[in-house]
Amino acid sequence: MKKASPELIFIGLILFGIGISGWIYGIHWKQVASGKKFSGEERLIIQLQDQIDALSEENEIFARELRKLIPEGTDLPSKGDSTSPAQPLLDSQTAPESSDSETVVLPQ
Numbered sequence: 881m882k883k884a885s886p887e888l889i890f891i892g893l894i895l896f897g898i899g900i901s902g903w904i905y906g907i908h909w910k911q912v913a914s915g916k917k918f919s920g921e922e923r924l925i926i927q928l929q930d931q932i933d934a935l936s937e938e939n940e941i942f943a944r945e946l947r948k949l950i951p952e953g954t955d956l957p958s959k960g961d962s963t964s965p966a967q968p969l970l971d972s973q974t975a976p977e978s979s980d981s982e983t984v985v986l987p988q
Contacts, residue, residue, distance in 0.1 A: 884892075911917045918926070 908917075
């Protein structure tokens with residue numbers, strides 16, 4: 881049997897080291913992907929993303945309910961509109977009397 885040259889042994893050790901490091905790196909990222917090794921900041925980001933999703937869904941539900949309550953033909957501001965907030969009635973403006981306790985806002 882022939883004795884291996886030092887260069888061949890060196891190349892074999894390097895390839896073996898690269899293979900083992902790749903295997904360990906794969907185990908590490910498999911644990912990260914499963915959620916076992918998230919840092920505190922990563923957990924916080926995931927919670928915030930979940931909260932954003934839940935609030936967006938709730939916002940869509942409220943928008944649909946609002947569209948049902950507003951009479952047909954009324955112009956609604958679009959999502960990108962930056963209109964001023966509703967202003968209170970002035971002394972010269974009075975709300976019409978109504979029999980029930982609904983609040984009536986007059987258009988400006």
